[in-house]
Structure formats: structure tokens, C-alpha cells
Amino acid sequence: MSVIRGTSLTGYPALVTELGGDPAALLGEAGIRPDDVGRFDVFFAYPALIDALEVAARATGTPDFGRRLGARQGIEILGPVGVAARTTGTVADAFAIFEHYLAAYSPAIGTSISPMSDERLSFFEFKILSPVPRTCPQVVELSLGVTLRVLRFLLGTEYNPVVVWVPHNPLTPRPDYLHYFSCTPRFAQPRAGFTMQTSDLTRPLVRDELAHRAMLEYLDLIIDRREPDLRAPVRELIRHLLPAGAATVPIIAGQLRLHPKTLQRRLAAEGTGVGTLVDEVRRELARHYLTETDVTCSHLARELGYSEQSALARACQRWFGVSPRQLRTGAE
Incomplete structure (x- = not known):
């Protein structure tokens, strides 16, 4: 569930005002009620937080x-x-x-x-x-x-x-x-x-056993502890293992302390597989590096676990219908 507490925008109205903007208007553009800002008992969509920050940065020239x-x-x-x-x-x-x-x-x-x-x-x-x-x-x-x-x-x-x-x-x-x-x-x-x-x-902290235990009991009540899906942790491991060419079923399963067949079975139940997730992660990283950074294609190929730069070129053609150079120059 892609939500976040209203406290995530604590200080937003005052900062926008100081920078010469209209916080109510910018929050409205992001789909957030001004009264929800700073409240821990209110959630709003995480993409709305992203929009609120991006529109404020543009509107105030900051x-x-x-x-x-x-x-x-x-x-x-x-x-x-x-x-x-x-x-x-x-x-x-x-x-x-x-x-x-x-x-x-x-x-x-x-x-x-x-x-x-x-x-x-x-x-x-x-x-x-x-x-x-x-x-x-x-x-x-x-x-x-x-x-x-x-x-x-x-x-x-x-x-x-x-x-x-x-x-x-x-x-x-x-x-x-x-x-x-x-x-x-x-x-x-x-x-x-x-x-x-x-x-x-x-480094030690000032422990307060009574307050600590009370908070844990409360948090355990409000957080859903059902078994989470594997998609997110597997994608995270793939991202770290790609440069070493180690994003394989046995290695990922070992990192998650699962039998490889268990990993494959659980991912299949979620409608995906390791190969599919590797391709997804590579595609997202390729788009990020080619549109947001100046990294060379040879370096990017290594980051994505390809042994040759030509493999990156073929993958970009399959993903985006253009070459890496064309994607970088906005030809997609």
C-alpha cells in the first residue's frame, strides 16, 4: 500500500510561504488537503508526497x-x-x-x-x-x-x-x-x-524499558504481519547482485534462506519469476542511468550484468524500441 503519514510534510506550509509560494494551492495540485499536513493520524498517497515536493521545487525555483x-x-x-x-x-x-x-x-x-x-x-x-x-x-x-x-x-x-x-x-x-x-x-x-x-x-542510547515495550506492543497491533510477497526483496537482491553477474536463482534463494524450488514456487504464485524480475530491474536501471545520469554505456552494461555492450543495445531495443544513445537523447 503506497501511503505515508501526514507528518511527512511537517514544515511544508511554512517553507513554501517563506519561499514566496502558496502552500494551499501547491498541496491542492498534489491532491493533499492542507489540514492533513503534520498529522500522524492521517495517511495520503506516497505519489502525492512526491508531487507536493516536485511542484514546490518548481514553483518556488528552489x-x-x-x-x-x-x-x-x-x-x-x-x-x-x-x-x-x-x-x-x-x-x-x-x-x-x-x-x-x-x-x-x-x-x-x-x-x-x-x-x-x-x-x-x-x-x-x-x-x-x-x-x-x-x-x-x-x-x-x-x-x-x-x-x-x-x-x-x-x-x-x-x-x-x-x-x-x-x-x-x-x-x-x-x-x-x-x-x-x-x-x-x-x-x-x-x-x-x-x-x-x-x-x-x-553506541549506547538512554533506554526506557517501559516506554519501549509500550511502543512495541502498539506497533505490533497496527502492523499487518502476514507473510509479505517476495517480489520486493527479490528485486532488491537482484539490484545488488547484477554487477557481479550473480542474480541467479541459487544465489538469491541462498540470500533469502529459501530452497531454490521454494523461491520459484512462491514467485510463481505471485505471477512472476526470477528471470522476469531480472529483466524488470535491468529495464528500470537502464532508463534511470540513461535519462538521469551521464554514465557511459560500457559502464552501464557492467552494472546490469551484461558481458558485452552489444547485449545492452539489444535489450534497449527490445524494452524501448530505440538504442541507448537514442533513449539518452529523448528519442523514445
Whole structure:
């Protein structure tokens, strides 16, 4: 279900007004009632959030609108999810709360923490789980901005990550990102999130057992724990495994701790299969990289797990009816 709480737009009316815009008109254009903004007890469609940010950025001539709004929000927008996270034992425990319970704030998004090749570093990822109709740089930058505020709430106001990963080209000069995030920015990345020191995960928090347990009991009541479909996690694994040419049934099944036949059977019940999902992910990544970035076709072919650039050309012709070069120049 592609929805999100009204608190996701906390600060929006004031920011739009300061920038000379009409918040009620822009919210109406996105299909959001102004009275719903800032309310945790109200949901609206996640695409409406995307539209509200994109129209505000255009109407006010503010390409960093998402980052500016992110600076006005924090862990409080997450409601009981934020309370459960900040009252647990360590930063790692807080991240586990986000990963497990963020659906109470929005089932359209998710987070995860994973080790990197250098064991001293870990990666905190923000993910949009629901299909969206187009690229959405403003909502990604808003989410990265809020994530930074949450990290500084947990780790101290002076905390700085190591690297911020941005999945699109810069919307403003690179120094703006360096100043905002206080760390090295990397653009046109396959994921959105932050590289951070693994040692930070062990940092203790001020645990409040009573409040923590009460929040978990409430969250367990409101979140549907029925077995989720496999499409989203399999697509996520495919995205990570493609560059290594490892997006195969045995490897994906192993990552999910499933027997390969079980994986195939469950995907078939959902009307899809690994081959279909690999093709979908490749198509989406190809469109993103060719229309939103300057990555070379040879590099893109490797990112998609193709051994030859000609395979990418044939795939683009099948997907879009044009060559990669034509897609990049808008000839689709």
C-alpha cells in the first residue's frame, strides 16, 4: 500500500510561504488537503508526497527544496516508531526498529543496515519499496535529510557520516551537498543512504524499558504481519547482485534462506519469476542511468550484468524500441 503519514510534510506550509509560494494551492495540485499536513493520524498517497515536493521545487525555483524541508524534520515525524527506536539499547537496536516497524509510518519505504567490504564501515540505506511513476529526487533528498537528522539525534548533534549516496545527478552545486551533509557526496549511485563507521552502531542510547515495550506492543497491533510477497526483496537482491553477474536463482534463494524450488514456487504464485524480475530491474536501471545520469554505456552494461555492450543495445531495443544513445537523447 503506497501511503505515508501526514507528518511527512511537517514544515511544508511554512517553507513554501517563506519561499514566496502558496502552500494551499501547491498541496491542492498534489491532491493533499492542507489540514492533513503534520498529522500522524492521517495517511495520503506516497505519489502525492512526491508531487507536493516536485511542484514546490518548481514553483518556488528552489532545486534544494527537499533538503530544506528535511532540515525542518526529525525523528518526531515517525511517531511511535521514533519513540521505540530512541528508547532502545544501542544505535544498532534503533536501526533494527526502523527496519522492522517503519511500515507503521509508511509501508511505501524501508531502511536497512548492512556491512561493507571494509568491515570498519556499514551502509544505512533508504529504500522506496513501492513503484513510483517517475524519478523523485526531491523526496529522496528529503528522506536523506531526515535520516541525517535522526542520525544526529541518536549519535549527537556533531555527528557526520562518512559518505552520502545520492541516486541522481546533483540538483545544485556539489559544495552545497558537502555543506548540508558534512560528508563526501557521491552521485548517480544505485542506492540512497549513508556510509558510516561500524563502531557507531555499538553506541549506547538512554533506554526506557517501559516506554519501549509500550511502543512495541502498539506497533505490533497496527502492523499487518502476514507473510509479505517476495517480489520486493527479490528485486532488491537482484539490484545488488547484477554487477557481479550473480542474480541467479541459487544465489538469491541462498540470500533469502529459501530452497531454490521454494523461491520459484512462491514467485510463481505471485505471477512472476526470477528471470522476469531480472529483466524488470535491468529495464528500470537502464532508463534511470540513461535519462538521469551521464554514465557511459560500457559502464552501464557492467552494472546490469551484461558481458558485452552489444547485449545492452539489444535489450534497449527490445524494452524501448530505440538504442541507448537514442533513449539518452529523448528519442523514445
